[in-house]
Amino acid sequence: EVQLVESGGGLVQPGGSLRLSCTASEFRFIDYWMIWVRQAPGMGLEWVGSIKQDGSEKYYVDSVKGRFTFSRDNAKNSLYLQMNSLRAEDTAVYYCARLPGGAGYGMDVWGQGTTVTVSS
Amino acid sequence: DIQMTQSPSSLSASVGDRVTITCRASQSIVSYLNWYQQKPGKAPKLLIYATSSLQSGVPSRFSGSGSGTDFTLTVSSLQPEDFATYYCQQSYSTPYTFGQGTKLGIK
Numbered sequence: 001e002v003q004l005v006e007s008g009g010g011l012v013q014p015g016g017s018l019r020l021s022c023t024a025s026e027f028r029f030i031d032y033w034m035i036w037v038r039q040a041p042g043m044g045l046e047w048v049g050s051i052k053q054d055g056s057e058k059y060y061v062d063s064v065k066g067r068f069t070f071s072r073d074n075a076k077n078s079l080y081l082q083m084n085s086l087r088a089e090d091t092a093v094y095y096c097a098r099l100p101g102g103a104g105y106g107m108d109v110w111g112q113g114t115t116v117t118v119s120s
Numbered sequence: 121d122i123q124m125t126q127s128p129s130s131l132s133a134s135v136g137d138r139v140t141i142t143c144r145a146s147q148s149i150v151s152y153l154n155w156y157q158q159k160p161g162k163a164p165k166l167l168i169y170a171t172s173s174l175q176s177g178v179p180s181r182f183s184g185s186g187s188g189t190d191f192t193l194t195v196s197s198l199q200p201e202d203f204a205t206y207y208c209q210q211s212y213s214t215p216y217t218f219g220q221g222t223k224l225g226i227k
Contacts, residue, residue, distance in 0.1 A: 035216075037164075045156075045164060045207055045218040059214040062121075095163055104211065106154030106169035113163055 002026045002109055004096050009114030016086050016118070022079040022096030022111055029077040030054075033099040035107055036070065036081055038092035046092075050099065051079070063089075086118045122146050122210050126219035132227040137198045141222045143191045143208035152212035153191045155184055158221075159204045167206075168193065198224075 008020040022034070036048040049060040051070040058070050069082040079096055093115050097107035123146040133139050143153065151171040156164040166175045168184040171191060181196040195202055203226050208219040 044221045045158075045209075047209070047214075047216045047218060050214070050216070061215045097163075104152055104170045106156070106166040106175070106209065106211065107164075108166045108169075108175060110163035110165070 004098065004109055004111035006094065006096055006111040006114040009094065009116045011117045011119065012086055013120050014087060014118055017082070017084045018086065018116060020081040020083070020094055020096075020114055020116070022081075024077040024079070024098070027098075027109070029072075030074040031100075034070075034072060034079045035097045035099050036079075037095045037097060037107070037110075038090075039095070039113075040089070040092045043092075048081075048094070083116070086116075088118050090116060091118045092116060121215055122149060122213060122217055124208055124210055124217050124219040126206075126208055126222050128222060129220065130223040130225065132225045133198055134227045135198050135200055137227075139195050139198060139224065141193045141206055141208075141224075143186075143193070143219050145189045145191075145210055145212075148188045149210045149212035151187055152210055153184070153186065154209045154211060155182075155193045156207045156209065157202075157204045158207065164207065 006022045012018050035050045038046050051058045067085045071080045093113040095113045097110045125144045127142045153171045155168040158164040167178050172184045183194050205221045205223045207221050
C-alpha cells in the first residue's frame with residue numbers, strides 16, 4: 001500500500017527543538033516533491049513548505065523561515081523536518097504529503113499526521 | 121502571498137442536495153486550484169486538482185470549475201459520507217496557500 005508515516009511529534013518547551021520524520025513506502029520516493037502541511041487545533045490547513053526531489057530546492061512559509069529546515073534521504077525513503085526555536089503558535093498536527101508532477105497537481109498521498117505541542 | 125477566500129464558511133444541507141462551495145484567489149492563479157476533503161481526526165484527501173480534474177477513486181458527483189480568480193466545487197447529490205470540511209488550495213506560487221475551509225454539516 002502506498003503510504004506515508006510521520007513520527008517524532010511530542011511535547012516541547014518554547015525555544016526547544018524537535019525533528020519530525022516521514023517515511024514513504026510502496027512508491028518511488030525520489031520521483032516526488034514532498035510537502036509539509038500543519039493544522040493548529042481547531043484551525044484550517046497551513047502549507048509549511050516543500051522540498052524538491054533531489055533536495056536542491058526548498059520553500060518555506062515566512063513564519064518558519066530561519067527556524068525550520070527540510071531535508072530528505074532518498075536512500076531511506078525518508079523526509080525530515082527539523083524545527084528549532086519553537087513557539088506556542090507552532091503547536092499543530094504536522095502532515096507530510098507527496099506532490100506528483102509539477103505545480104498543476106494536488107497532494108495525493110498524505111500521512112496520518114504527528115502532533116507537536118509547544119508549551120511550558 | 122496569494123490569499124484564498126472560501127464561501128460560505130459553513131453550510132447545512134440534506135442528503136441528495138446539490139451544493140456549491142466557492143473559492144476566490146486574490147490574484148489570478150490560472151487553473152492551479154485544488155480541492156481537499158477532511159473529516160475529523162483524519163488527514164485531508166485530494167478530491168480535485170487543476171480546477172476540474174477528478175482524482176482517481178473520487179466519486180463523479182464531485183466536480184470543479186473556474187479559472188483565473190474564481191472557482192467552485194460542486195457536489196451534485198450529497199451522500200452521508202460527504203459531510204466534512206472542504207479546503208481549496210492554490211498551487212500557482214509558493215506559499216501554496218489554502219482557503220480557510222467550508223464545513224458542510226447535516227441539516
